[in-house]
Every structure is written in C-alpha cells, then in structure tokens.
Amino acid sequence: MPIIISPSDIPPDPPVEAVSPDGYLTARRDDPWAGVLLIADFPSDPARVRFVRVGTDGIEVPVRGGDLAWAPGGTAVAYDHEAPLGVSSAWYAYPIGWDGTVGARSDGAAVTPPEPVTPRDVWLKSLANPALSLRVQVMSWPTLEYGERQERFDVLGASSPVMRVDAWSLPTSSVTIETATLEEREQLLALLQSGATMLAQTRIAYGRPDAYWVPGKITETLPGPAYDPHRTWEVAVTAVDRPTTVGAPTRIPGRSYDDSAELWPTYADRTSTGQTYLDVTTGG
Template sequence: MSIIIDPDVLPPAPPVEAVSPDGILTVRRDDSHAGVYLIADYTSTSPQKVRFVRVGVDGVEVPVRGGDLAWAPGGVAVAYDHESPLGLAASWYVYPVSWAGVVGARSAGVSVTVSEPEPTRDVWIKSITEPGLSLRVRVMAWPTLEYAERQERFDVLGASAPVMRVDPWSLPTSSAQIETTTLAERLALRALLTVGTTVLVQTRQEYGREDTYWVPGKLSESMSGDAGDPHRTWDVPVTAVARPPTIDAPLRIPGRSYDDSAVLWPTYADRTATGQTYQDVTTGG
C-alpha cells in the first residue's frame, strides 16, 4: 500500500543530541515534551548507580529527578530531565557510584538548550509525578504575584518604637486564567491540575517570570460561548512552593510508561518480538 505524504506538512525535527567529550554522557533533547533524555555509559567500569546533575548559568549543581540516584544495569544508566530551563543553555554531568558507595569523578559535561514555547501557547505546565500529563497551554491573563510578609509586632509600654519580629517573606501566590479550545484539552488540563501534586510552570524568558513550582487551588471552569462551544476559561489560583525532593525519585519519562507501551505491545511476547532492548524502549534510541 502506498503512503501519501502531504507536502504542506513539515516533518518533525530530528532530536538534538550531543555526547560529552569523554564519551560517557549522551544528552538528547525532547522537543515534544520540553525535556531531555540523559544516557550514561559506564560499561567499562559497571558502577552500581549513577547520579545525574544539571548546571545552569549560576554554576550550581542541581540533581536531576529520577537520576538521584539511577541504577546502572550493565553499566548504563538513564534519566529524563523534565525540569530543564527553557530558552537557556544548561549542562549535564554524571557521577558514578560504586557498589561500595564510593562516588567517582564527575564526567565531562554536555550542553544543550531546550526550546521555549511558542507565543501562541506560551506556558508549559508540567506534572512532577506524571510527566505524561504535562501540557503547553495558552494563558490569557497572569497579571499578579503576591508576596506575603511574615511579621509580628510587639508594642512595649513606655517605648514609642514597637519591637518587630520579621521572618523571611513567603513565596508568591497568584491566579492565572487559562483557555482550552477543545473538549479533549479541557479533560487533559483538568487531569493535570487535579492530579494532587506539585506542578512546574515555565514560560518564555522575555516575560521575566521565573520557573516556579506551584500547588493549584480551587478551580473555576467557565463556558465561553454557546452550549455547544467547547471553549473553556479556567481561573486557577496557585501557591508557590519549594522544589520537591529528588532523592530516590523514580524514573518517569513522558509517553513511555508501562501503560503507554501496553497500548502497542499488550504482552511480553509482543514486546520481545520487536527485538528492541530496554534502552531502546526507554529512550527511543
């Protein structure tokens, strides 16, 4: 059977891949989910585990979720960085950890830049625990960030000046207005915001909004038009929180869960018949 190709449809861009100068670490950009695959090859030494870290423009090492620590069967370890900054260059490194728990020397680094979202859908909302739920959305309004002071005042008899106890200011609260245009997108956004865990919100660098971990609050869904119009407007209150811990967090790759693979290969026999290795299935290599 012939395959018809529409000349007006651009083919997907190939993945951007780079290898560290020492040949240990491979970084493959995943534009479809705004993340990067990380593959460490220590087959010559076969450590028990590998620690993956990201270094940004500030020079600080940040552990990669799912790679802190990652098992290295046969000397190969895999991680997926779903929290990489967008539109800014970052570098990744790995540390081998022996069976005795000794941390080896850091590998050479690999740098790539994950693309920013397009202005028409300019915000990524990423699930930390279920990255397959992450969405790129259109935010209609996100005008205000409110930072609350934490102070206590004590008035002292006989003194005109009060005594103030001041604690660090709280992280901001905010409210965003998000538009969904189809019923499928409506369900996807609702699933993402009600999964019950922290989400990461990232947008274009020119907006001056830092990457922020949010906990969504009570949602309001409004129909924008007639009863048959699938458009919805969502008012989403959010509270900023610290980044959730990464130690021993499981490896999670968007679109590559057991549920996802079971759609194509319902049985192990179906899987083994493809001839693919675990690494092929995990990283798409």
C-alpha cells in the first residue's frame, strides 16, 4: 500500500551517525568541520585497518589518515576531511592482520555531510592541518583557465602544420575572498601561507566540482578606511591532482595534542580524567 506524504511535511534531518549492519564501523558527521569521523572496531584484533569511501560511482577511494591506520586493541580511527558535501557516501573498513593478510571488508556505514548554504559559502580545507580549514565568503570566482600543451611543426612544402597535442592541464583561477574581522584575516593568511594543498568545496548546484588547489599570489585590499578590519583578497590558485593518501597521518581538527594540552597541560591532568586516548580522539 502506498504511503501518502503531505507536501507540508518537513523531511527529517539526515542522520549524524551511522553504524554498519555488522557493527564493525561507525561513521559520525562532524558538521563544524564538514568532515566524517570513522571508528572501526573488529573482534579479530587486526594490526591495522584500511578505510575507504564509496560514492555513487561505486569506486573505492582511500581515506587520508586511514591508509593505513593502526588498530590498538582492534580499534582504529580515521577522519575523512575530503568527503563530498551534500551527497551520501558510504564508508567501509578492511582489517589487516599482523602478517599482512587483508580480511573481509566490513559492511558500509553511510551519512551525508551538509553542504554550504549560499553561493559565496566555500570550504577551503587544509589536507596537512585540518584545523586550519575555513568556511570563507567568496565574492568572485568567475573563470577557470585550462592550459593547452601543444607543439607545432611547420613542414616545408605543406600548408598544414603538424601538431602534437598532450593532455590539457588542470585549471588555474583567481578567487576573490572577503574577511570581516582581523581574526578572520589572520586565519585566512595562516591557511593560504601554510604551503599545504587545499581542497575547495561548495554547493553541488553551482557546477564547481571539488578541486585541490595550491595557492599562488595573494593580494590583500582594504576597501574602506584604515580602521575598518574588512579585507578583500585576490588569490591565484592552481588545481592539482589529489595528493597520495599512502602513509598520511591521521589528523582530526580540534583534537590535536595542542588542543588537548589547553585542557590538560600535564600527563597527570590527562590521566586523572580517566579517559583513554581513544576517548579523547573520538569524543567518547
């Protein structure tokens, strides 16, 4: 029997956490950082775990920091800071034994990280240090310039040249970003000058697919009076391939040693809480 849904009904929010049917993998949305925390707990006590993400194309994409992740006590943690926004993805985990044997893949756990809400709203994510990642207001992103790589050979006696064409380059672009406060200014500069490859993500509907960028020339402009902290920024960016995930360390924004040291300056402070490293890492 069909189910009738009133047009006035508000659809439920997507789940913030999902557990795979076999119970081995948990995927937990981390909305403040637009990422997904992954926790794999295998009873087989593997040495390490390989985490992968699968989208609508069915292709396994290794998760940075989870390729491979150590699994003390059979539990491994990874953080997917590159998950597509606004669409559902499923995550899986492979247990890897102490002899290197790869076990059967876990069942999947799927969640949908929320996407930005306005055309100007863009995530710029640092791959090396996710805590530097920012949601920024992009005022202008008008062009993508794809460079051709061609060689021309003029042949004597022939009206047509011989052309050798290589693969087209990934695009370069110029992006205009706005900051409203001096704190935002410092944060943006720290991100752009970190030397790390960034991931740019915005709404799917705007036709700008996720892109990995290396920032180039940065131009800072004060559009108002000198006492106004408002700034606009022209940033030249070059698109590059996704950096390899092999051996990349696990980094979770807001849960580094520096972050925890603010709460627990000494090991005595930390141990007195009764929390394990897994508790601190996963927010348990």
